[in-house]
Amino acid sequence: MRNNDLINAEDSRSDIERQIAHRNKKNKRFKGVVIGATIISTLPLLFILFYIFRQGISAINWHFLTNLPKPVGEAGGGVANALVGSILILLVSCIIAIPIGIVIGIYLSEESKSKLAYYCRLAVDVLQGIPSIVIGIIIYEWIVRPVGGFSAFSGSLALALMMLPSIVKSTEETLKLLPESLKEASLALGVPYYKTMMKIIVPTGLGGILTGVILSIARVIGETAPLLFTAFGSPFMTTDIFKPMSSLPLIIFNYATSPYEDWHQLAWGASMLLILMILILNIISKIVQRKWKVQF
């Protein structure tokens, strides 16, 4: 039996042509399988998105975005406080997580072989694997209980902890890819080390670092479990980060687990809002990646 995939030295021209046609057909079949598998695995995702949009679109309007939740039985009501809460909580998380994450990332890329870097990397990996509900409980035990009350700030701390690993990782990976000659160029001009890092290395890697930051925001924006133990939720509009505060995932959780049909509707609306925000964050990260790409 001869193998149809192999061309032998003594094959005639027509043999070779036949074999090449056979291979081309095989390639096409393989490509078809790959495309088919991709479509099949993407379909459920598209279906989920479609379903949420269909359910949510009717709930979303100006009233929904600018009004507070109404008590049971009253029609209408919105998610204004949850929207403001989500943004505020995330803002504070960013203020906490971004500087710390970038500094750790710089350290890991600079001293990548040191003992401390080894343990630090290990800690970051473990932190990345800790379930969000556990982080919620830890913050509850360490902050909420001692302080004696739920607060948006404690929620921000929990989310910041969750953002930290991906900011650290993306900073480290981005900076490691920068050529050594860049740092040398700056140092050779008599620029001190810290200025070289802050004015040359970090700005050159900014695109990659920001992409990591944005994706980490997209990752925690829908986190519910840690907020249940910390920010807790509130029916009022509040901007005091040391008080309990509402947020989109919390409102989804509360509305969706209620027995009332019109509240379910609001939960769908909030879900869609959340997904829209995640979509926008992802698009922004793509733009940042492309626009701020540094060419050497």
Place this chain on the structure above:
Amino acid sequence: MESAILKVRNFNAFFGESHILKNINLDIDKNNVWAIMGPSGCGKTTFIRCINRMHELTPNATTSGSMQLNGEEVYEMNPVLLRRKVGMVFQRPNPFPTMSIYDNVIAGYILNGIKLSKQQKDEIVETSLKRAALWMEVRSTLHKKGTFLSGGQQQRLCIARALSMNPEMLLLDEATSALDPVSTSKIEELIHELKAEYTILMVTHNMQQAARVSDKTAFFYLGEIIEADNTKTIFTNPKHEKTQDYIRGHFG
């Protein structure tokens, strides 16, 4: 009267265990141009990187022996101050990718936080680029990114960047190896011109260039200085067999 601006005594450099520079002794006089020559891998780059202490940035890289700049021990100086006095152009061009051509030239001022008026900046940029023979090509695109230039243009940009800081000593690591003959001869003219103010060490594989622009030549072989003398003497009457072979092109 000539006075040695750089005195190197029993100087050694290592990468971890491997001994790269062996017992180097050299006196560099003020306002001289030195050509550093020798076969690939003999330690030319390592030597000039030791002078502005870039060598020690490589993990496990160490040195021993003495090196004095104007009588001050280089390895006891603050490296930041040392590097402002000793400018360097690297073997591979390395402009700052986030900066425009204009900002690249005055990067040393920007990064060190030295305040300049717009007029001073314009002046420094123009003279430095003119000296580096790049001005005519980039005068209308000064605000484009430096990395959009060709390799040879980038190299001249790096030369301009080093010149803008007015160092006492300039280290050029094969600065013209990527340049066309016209820009090469412009850089050589520049070196001639700069001799009045600066002391220059240039690594080069181009013997005609060494003969044209340098006063003195040091010939490196396997990490040692085999011969260091007036360029004329080295080229017309080399004492050492290895130097003769190299100059006649007998090296592999």
